Amino acid sequence: MKIGIDLGGSHIAVGVITKEGKLLAKQDQNEMIINQENITQWIRDRILSLIHCVLKELQIPIFVIEEIGIGVPGIVKENKIENIRKYGIGKWDLAKELEEHYQIPVRIQNDAICSAKAEKQYGALKDVERAVFLCLGTGIGGVTLINNSILPSEYGHMVIDKEGRTCHCGKKGCFETYSSMQAFKKGMIEQMNLNPNTTSEELLVILKKEKQNEELNHYIDNYIQTLLIGISNIVNIINPEKICIGGSFTYFEDILYKRLLEKALTTPYQFEKPEIVLAKLQNTAGIIGATL
Numbered sequence: 635m636k637i638g639i640d641l642g643g644s645h646i647a648v649g650v651i652t653k654e655g656k657l658l659a660k661q662d663q664n665e666m667i668i669n670q671e672n673i674t675q676w677i678r679d680r681i682l683s684l685i686h687c688v689l690k691e692l693q694i695p696i697f698v699i700e701e702i703g704i705g706v707p708g709i710v711k712e713n714k715i716e717n718i719r720k721y722g723i724g725k726w727d728l729a730k731e732l733e734e735h736y737q738i739p740v741r742i743q744n745d746a747i748c749s750a751k752a753e754k755q756y757g758a759l760k761d762v763e764r765a766v767f768l769c770l771g772t773g774i775g776g777v778t779l780i781n782n783s784i785l786p787s788e789y790g791h792m793v794i795d796k797e798g799r800t801c802h803c804g805k806k807g808c809f810e811t812y813s814s815m816q817a818f819k820k821g822m823i824e825q826m827n828l829n830p831n832t833t834s835e836e837l838l839v840i841l842k843k844e845k846q847n848e849e850l851n852h853y854i855d856n857y858i859q860t861l862l863i864g865i866s867n868i869v870n871i872i873n874p875e876k877i878c879i880g881g882s883f884t885y886f887e888d889i890l891y892k893r894l895l896e897k898a899l900t901t902p903y904q905f906e907k908p909e910i911v912l913a914k915l916q917n918t919a920g921i922i923g924a925t926l
């Protein structure tokens with residue numbers, strides 16, 4: 635058995651996973667207090683507490699766990715966190731801290747890579763030789779899968795408008811400034827004059843109610859069109875059989891996915907049209923993938 639930890643953009647989830655990839659139990663922390671002065675200590679304490687709870691739930695001791703895997707929304711080098719921009723975290727050897735605490739090997743990887751590995755092993759990308767995984771959430775995480783190689787890919791920072799929106803990476807017009815779910819939600823909130831703190835749950839209810847709203851439909855169509863510019867650029871370089879979309883995009887499946895498929899039919903590609911699929915494992919992909 636292994637413990638998988640998904641340190642997401644807005645939550646922490648900890649699960650116990652079997653050798654076959656089955657999730658036995660899961661504990662979540664859904665509120666991230668990110669302005670804390672000592673954010674790393676806060677995150678480490680939450681992780682320790684969630685591990686304690688999940689082991690208690692299963693009534694198993696820590697020594698039956700052979701490894702702890704963690705997926706983080708940032709850059710990882712040699713099993714150390716290089717940075718997690720969203721939380722203002724720089725270099726942090728979280729693996730070493732947890733290894734010293736539990737005396738168990740701890741492995742850290744980028745969260746998009748974790749999800750892509752889980753989809754390849756158990757989900758929507760099983761038996762696919764060439765694929766691209768796009769995680770549409772706070773930003774856009776990308777992973778290219780060719781045969782058995784898994785390549786981290788920064789598709790989110792592909793420029794699609796040189797005079798476009800300013801990106802935190804220092805460039806203008808990056809794909810993720812238009813097509814991340816954060817950009818989608820921000821645009822929706824502005825379009826409808828909603829409270830800036832509107833949650834995804836509230837937004838989905840409003841969107842379903844306002845299906846006939848022309849202005850809103852125009853906004854959504856525009857969002858999809860821009861998303862497809864990015865997707866077609868990726869297809870023209872990688873020639874994947876499948877594009878798999880994960881992240882909080884899947885939460886808005888009813889509003890976005892059908893339109894995406896419809897518009898994709900008339901999008902010109904230089905290669906065969908790839909199949910655009912949704913991630914199957916949804917919010918467990920990160921935890922399961924962290925153990926792979």
Ligand SMILES: [Zn+2]
Nearest residue numbers: 791801803808
């Ligand atoms: Zn950028």
